[in-house]
Amino acid sequence: MRWRRRRRDADVAAGATIGSVLIVGGGTAGWMTAVALSHKLRHARVEVTLVESEAIGTVGVGEATVPPIRAFNAALGLDEAAFMRPTHATYKLGIEFRDWARRGDRYFHPFGPFGEPIGGVPFHQHWLAAGALAGAFDDYSLAARMAHHGRFAAPGPASPYGYAYQFDAAGYAAYLRGVAEARGVVRVEGRIVDVVRGAGDDLAAVVTDDGRRLAADLFVDCSGFRGLLIAEALGAGWDDWRHWLPCDRAWAMPTERTGPPAPYTRATALDAGWAWRIPLTHRTGNGHVFASDFLSEDAARDSLIALLDAPALAEPRLLRFAAGKRRRQWIGNTVAIGLSAGFLEPLESTSIHLAQVAIERLLDLFPTGDGDPADAAEFDRVMANEYERVRDLIILHYAATERDDTPFFRHVRTMALPDSLAEKLALFRARGVVMPYRHGLFAEPSWLAVYLGQRVRPAGHDPRATGDAAVLAQMRAAIEAEALGMPRHEEVLAR
Ligand SMILES: Cc1cc2nc3c(=O)[nH]c(=O)nc-3n(C[C@H](O)[C@H](O)[C@H](O)COP(=O)(O)OP(=O)(O)OC[C@H]3O[C@@H](n4cnc5c(N)ncnc54)[C@H](O)[C@@H]3O)c2cc1C
Structure with a gap:
């Protein structure tokens, strides 16, 4: 883990001729993007709007992180104590792996x-x-x-060590939303039902269910797994990695806290996948990631419930996903960030980090308005590299x-x-x-x-x-x- 960040950290100032950005989606990725753009583009007079739909909701998981998130928060002027309290955060020193090479191993x-x-x-x-x-x-x-x-x-x-956080996923997005709105980001509530194409590969606007037309110079697709803009509207293509990472489902279920929270996440290998345990200050996050080709959804839920060591705080929730990434993550004036760009199972807590890297690269390559295809090509190259390297370390646990x-x-x-x-x-x-x-x-x-x-x-x-x-x-x-x-x-x- 590189726990010290190495990137340059320049604000985007004059020179940007993009006047407006529309972020589609208000999950963790959408609000991280909103906070970053509103902070880094504050000298460049760029209007940042975020549209999200409460009826659709967010994925609602994503609680363990890796150390570079601290550099991200610091670069955006987010105070650690102010962020940890509302998100019920704990410190994380790493991940304990149980039963992976042999049963009984740690x-x-x-x-x-x-x-x-x-x-x-x-x-x-x-x-x-x-x-x-x-x-x-x-x-x-x-x-x-x-x-x-x-x-x-x-x-x-x-x-000789760094740290990251374990936090309440909904709490983090809500905290970021508060910061972003205080910095001038406008939030629009609405379900997008149509996407209007512009010239070439560009998008012109999105249309909400109550008929509003939201136009922008640059679109950031943070719409989650479906990839409303990058995949559904623009057909980005998909690099499918399920043959290397067959886990494609997870049951998630919070329990009451028992004892002091541990400063680490635990990942225990089971019969057809593995279970996570993420201690927060107010509860424990639990989940069972499994491969549906090898275990039924019902059996996977039962095995998670059997593992719990404290009373449940909610019914188990099923999430379905596939390992892979969009072949192109920046097309025309649309950039995909978060689950819309790709997904790798949370064994090494890397998904929020991949959104962070995408935001940092977008700022590095922030378009000056002339739609240079080299920006998109470079973004795709760098992101493919990041995804593939994380993918390989995750596969190593299984192989x-x-x-x-x-x-x-x-x-x-x-x-x-x-x-x-x-x-x-x-x-x-x-x-x-x-x-x-x-x-x-x-x-x-x-x-x-x-x-x-x-x-x-x-x-x-x-x-x-x-x-x-x-x-x-x-x-x-x-x-x-x-x-x-x-x-x-x-x-x-x-x-
Ligand atoms: C089982 C599981 C465990 C995970 N654990 C971790 C972890 O420990 N660590 C980690 O880093 N990551 C983890 N992740 C990934 C993490 O949850 C995501 O990376 C993170 O939450 C970002 O999600 P998102 O914002 O891209 O998408 P979402 O949270 O799905 O947000 C999508 C947004 O788009 C909006 N939207 C969608 N369609 C429309 C529409 N038509 N109109 C308007 N709005 C729309 C939705 O309302 C929502 O606001 C996990 C994921 C899964 C599935």
Whole structure:
């Protein structure tokens, strides 16, 4: 995980000749876009309007995030305490994976590195060289040990960990709406029933059910899975990834909070998918993501209910989806952001992040009004890269498993992989090398966490690694002491 943002952060100022933007949809993606555009375009005299339909509603899930969201909030001037309270947010140090490589296994994907390089050689090479003497890989991650002990403290600039949030999805969108409206975004209530084409690939307007015609220079499609503009009106095409990620349904069900909220999300592998557990300050979010080719909807609901450890706060809710992305995400004067652009199951909590990246790239490439097709091509290229890299890390959880106890796991462990993942995996299997990406969410520690957590062991290691057991033991002890010296998560939240 890259927990420090690397992008430039310039406001869009004079030069923009786009006078009006219409955001279609008021879910998390729509309101994130509205806050960002109203803030970044404040010197450029761009009118931002958002149209949404209460009758249609939002997807209503999306509660776990990744660290770059902090840079996003900060760049938009959103105060952490003011945002955490109404969204019942907790801090998140990573994800605990249970039962993935084998039943009974546990590992942690932390927001931060494992150990420190020794003699210029990456830490994990020493860990591999030390073999069984080194203990668990997670013991060398401060974030993992903090999570294990239920501790949290805000990191300093040199701290070897980052953090994200777990929050109430409806609360986040509502909070952003308040900020956006205070910054001048106009909200229109209405159901869009027609889309009016302009010249070429451009759209001219959308029409609501009460006959209003909403015109704009630029349209942002945040209409959710259906992709009202990008797919239904513009036929963007679809890259279908269901053969790699067969999970296509989820049951979601909140329960009462039991005990102090943990500073991490849990993902437990089940028979034909997995269950999430996301602790908030006022309740716990639970869900079961599953593949309908391998498990019926009724059986999946029953297995979620059987897992709950506290009274339910609502009836279970079924969501249907497909893994993949729009082949084109920017067509003419329409840009897709959020679920309208694509979806990957929430195993690594990446969907809100992909909306964030799309917003940042839209601002980087904010059109000057001449409709340069190079903008759209560049946006599509960058977003395809982001989606594919997240996709590959998610697939790794399924592909690198030893489980063969259910038809679902027998299927995913033997399926053909995308070339990009097959090549990366081969490099790691040979000598533990993780080739770094220049772009993309997941950096080396994330790949190491998942490779080693999924029991992928390289055939060899860096010959320079000494694997000195005494040095490793000292490092482990220092990390443990530092974690135990931190305040409890619930105390920090109470403050
Ligand atoms: C099971 C599940 C779990 C998830 N968990 C996570 C997670 O842990 N972390 C994470 O980052 N993401 C997660 N996500 C994804 C996350 O929920 C979404 O990325 C996020 O909520 C953004 O959704 P959205 O705004 O694109 O779409 P939506 O919330 O569906 O909003 C669509 C908007 O468009 C409007 N609209 C649609 N049609 C019309 C019309 N005709 N006229 C007017 N308005 C219209 C709707 O009213 C609504 O306002 C999860 C998704 C699923 C399915």
